[in-house]
Amino acid sequence: MKIEAVTLRELHMPLVHFFETSFGRIYDRRVTLVTVHCEGVDGWGECVADEGPYYSEECADTAWPVLRQYLIPLLLGKTIVSARDCPPLLARVRGNRMAKAALENALWEAEAIQRAIPLWQLFGGTRAEIPTGVSIGIQNSVDQLLEKIATELAAGYQRIKVKVKHGWDLRVLDQVRKRWPEILLSCDANSAYRIGELDHLRQFDQFKLLMIEQPLWHDDIYYHAQLQKQLQTKLCLDESIRHARDAELALTLDACRILNIKTARVGGMSEAIAIHDAAKARDVPVWCGGMLESGVGRAHNIHLSSLENFRLPGDVSASKRYWKEDIIDPEVTVTAQGTIQVPNVPGTGFRIKEDFIEHLTVRKETLRAK
Ligand code: OSB
Ligand code: MG
Secondary structure, three states: EOEEEEEEEEEEEEEEEEEEEEEEEEEEEEEEEEEEEEOOOOEEEEEEEOOOOOOOOOHHHHHHHHHHHHHHHOOOOOOOOHHHHHHHOOOOOOOOOHHHHHHHHHHHHHHHHOOOEHHHOOOOOOOOOEEEEEEEEEOHHHHHHHHHHHHHHOOOOOOOOEOOOOOOOHHOOOOOOOOHHOOOOEEEEEOOOHHHHHHHHHHHHOOOOOOEEEEOOOOOOOOHHHHHHOOOOOOEEEOOOOOOOHHHHHHHOOOOOEEEEEEHOOOOOHHHHHHHHHHHHHHEEOOOOOOOOOOOHHHHHHHHOOOOOOOEEEEEOOOOOOOOOOEEEEEOOOOOOOOOOOOOOOOOOOOHHHHHHHHEEEEEEEEEEO
């Protein structure tokens, strides 16, 4: 596969409902898309870096120049056998994993199309459908949250995850549990707490949560291990796991007993698969996280989740929870049993709506091999 050209685009997409985490509230997304053009085959990838550097160091205004000036030039004109050849080509650039993931994932899609097999088959997925849950942001009121949870449970979702922070945690979880004593419930703190708050964090145990996601510092593993010793509830790491070595360290230290995997956070599909395998070798379950993706990233998440050790419901939910109209056809839908079917056709099984994308595009540039 010769990488002849890469197109970079930025789209503006309003969310159907604001999304709030412990690091802030957003109303719309700046979606950066890359298209790799390889000998008549196009593969699409999404860079989920957001408006501000709050979830991670990357943001839309760092990803674009890093892609344009540093990453894309490392690929242009290169001939690769498989998308797995991409990470070594990009290794010279440190960090910037969301930007790298967009390119690598686009190449996985191109490879699947070129070989005329479903994306999941390229990396040995085994699930025909994936169990799924929802991540529900901080709301204006607890009543509003309860109403949202009721809607998502009625839609069939298998697990509810609520975002928490100081002032929106114990009282909120208590009300959710009182109304639904039995549901699979978890919470995600996005690094809202500190190890000195042990007495407060211990109180989460009363809610029988499936897990607490990333309670402490975004770059910490050691103190999470200290915390895990003090809690009954399983910890799950998201932000702290940048690559398979972080996952090995976290699992060795027992800093978490569940892993959230996002290709964006770890630099692409290859590293995500390596983390999946590392967790599987230790019999630790993983699930696929989300970054409010458009259909392009959502499609890749669905295929990734077909790997065997994605044993817990992920955050990969229906397009309509985020978008009035998604940029893929068909949109992602969820069955009444709270699952998503993994397409069994060549590529991702979702057609890219190029006309609609063009309409949403605010900047675009194509870089070509010399
Ligand atoms: O921590 O998982 C997270 C969204 C933006 C940034 C971080 C996170 C999230 C989510 C949303 O929880 C998951 C989704 O895409 O539905
Ligand atoms: Mg998270």
